[in-house]
Amino acid sequence: MTTARLRDVEGLSATVAELLYAIPGAQAMSRLSEIDPYALSASDRIDYLTALDRQDGWLYALRQRAIAAVAGLVPSEGGGPLSGVDEAEREDISTALRLAPATAQSRIDIARTLVNNLPNTCSALATGEISSAHATVIARETAAAIRDGAPESVIFEIEQRAISYAEFHTPGQVANHIRTNVAKFAPEEFEAVTNRATALRRVSCYNEADGMSTVVAILPAADAQIVMNSIEAFILRQEQLDSGSHVARTSGEGTSAKLTIDQKRADALAAICTHFLSETSETVTPQRRPLTVNVTIDLPTLLGLAENPGQLAGYGPIPASVARELASDAKWKRFITEPQTGNLLDFGRESYEPPQQLKDFLIARDRTCRFPGCRRSALLSDLDHAESWDSGGSTSPDNIGALCRRHHRLKTHDGWKIESFADGSCTWTSPLGKQFFTPARSMSEPI
Secondary structure (H helix, E strand, O other): OOHHHHHHHHHHHHHHHHHHOOOOOHHHHHHHHOOOHHHOOHHHHHHHHHHHHHHHHHHHHHHHHHHHHHHOOOOOEOOOOOOOEOHHHHHHHHHHHOOOHHHHHHHHHHHHHHHHHOHHHHHHHHOOOOOHHHHHHHHHHHHHHHHOOOOHHHHHHHHHHHHHHHHHOOHHHHHHHHHHHHHHHOHHHHHHHHHHHHOOOEEEEEEOOOOOEEEEEEOOHHHHHHHHHHHHHHHHHHHHHOOOOOOOOOOOOOOOOOOOHHHHHHHHHHHHHHHHHHHHOOOOOHHHOOOOOOEEOOHHHHOOOOOOOEEEOOOEEEOHHHHHHHHOOOOOOOOOEOOOOOOEOOOOOOOOOOOHHHHHHHHHHHOEOOOOOOOOEHHHOEEEEOOOOOOOOOOOOOOEEEEOHHHHHHHHHOOOEEEEOOOOOEEEEOOOOOEEEEOOOOOOOOO
16 A cells, blocks of 8 residues: 555544544534545444444434424314324325325324423434434333323433433333333333233234235233243254154133133133243253243332332333232242342352353343343353353353354354453454443343
8 A cells, every 4th residue: 555545544544533523513424425435444434334323313303303393393183074183294294205194194203202302312313422213212112101291300311311221222222221211100101001002912814925824913021922932942842852843732712701802812822822831841941941931020019019110021111010910920039139230249150061050140130142232032042251261261250141142153253352241241342343332231121
C-alpha cells in the first residue's frame, strides 16, 4: 500500500471514529453519506454501520413527529355512519408511505404514543442512544398501560428503565422487560388482562396447498411452554433412540359443558403434550435433568404476602396467582440470591466435569445462552469453560456458562473470545476486536 493510500485509509478511519460518537443530525448524516464503506477496513465498516444506525434513530424520531402532525395528536372519528376512528388520517399515511391501512394505523398509534407520552424515548432516539426498533417496542408495550390510565409517574419509571435496559439488550428482551415492570407496578390490571386473554385460548387448523395444513395454537403461556418442551423432548428422545419413534397419544372428552370447542381443543393439546412429556421426563435428560416448566417466584409472593409477578422461563412475567398455582404442584430447588441485585451467588468446584449441583446452579443462573441477544434455553445448551481446562481454566461459576451449540462453535472455531465473570456476566470480543457485554441475569428479570 502506498504512503498516500495509507494516509487516506487512516483519515477515513479517524472520520468514522469521530462520527461514531457524533450527535446525530443532518451534518453528521451528510458526512457519513460521503464515505464508501468498501474503502474502510473490516473493523471500521462495523463502526460505520453502527454510526448509520444512530442516524436512523434520529431520522425515526423526526418521522414520528411528522406522522403525528399528519394524523393529529388525538384520534378522530368521521361524521358518517360507516366511518371509523382515524378513517381519513389512516388513508393519508397509507397512501403517502405506500403502506397497508392496518400498517398505517399501527404507525399512527406508535407515533402518538411516543410524541404524547414518551418524551424521554424520543430524546434517546434523537441522540442515538436507542434504535428505532427499541423505541417501537417501548411505545407498543407501554401503550396498554397508558390507555388504562396508569399514572404518569409509573409510565415515567417504566420508560426510564426500558431506555437504560436497551443499552445491552435486543428489542425483544426490552419488550419482556417492560411487560415485567407493567406487571410489577399494576399487578391487578395485569392479572385481569391475563384472565381475559386466557378465555380466548383456541387451536385452529388451516388447510394449505400441496397437501399441507397449518395448525395455530393460542394458549396460556405455561401451556405453550409445555407444548414447546414436548417438541424438544421428542427430538431429544429420537436422537437418543437413533431409530424408530414412540409417540404417546391420549384421548378423552372434556368434562365441563361450559367450555367452548376452542377451549376444549386448547386444553386437549396441552393434556396430550403434558402426558408425552411426563412419559419421557426420566429418559430425556439434557444436562442430566428432565425438561420441565420452570417458574421463578419470590418467597413473599409464594406465601401470599406480596403480588409480584412470577417469571416463566422462556416467556416472561405471569400473574402472581398463576405462579403460585404452578408452584403448588412442583419440585422445589433452592438457590441463594444476592438481595440487592437478585443475581445468583456462586460456589466453587474442582473437577473438569461440572458436578450435577454446579450444573443446576449454572442453568438457573444463566437461564439462556450467554451470547448477546441469544435466547436458547440454558437447559438445552452446552456448559462451556470460558478459559479451557487445558490452559488452566477452572471448573467454577466464574469460568463456566451456558452457550448454545452454535455460539459454542463460534467461540471454539471462529475466533470469538469470551471473558467470564462469577455473577454470570461476560464480555465477548469479535475477531475484529469489537466488544459486547452481556449483563448478569437477575432472577426477577425476564430474558
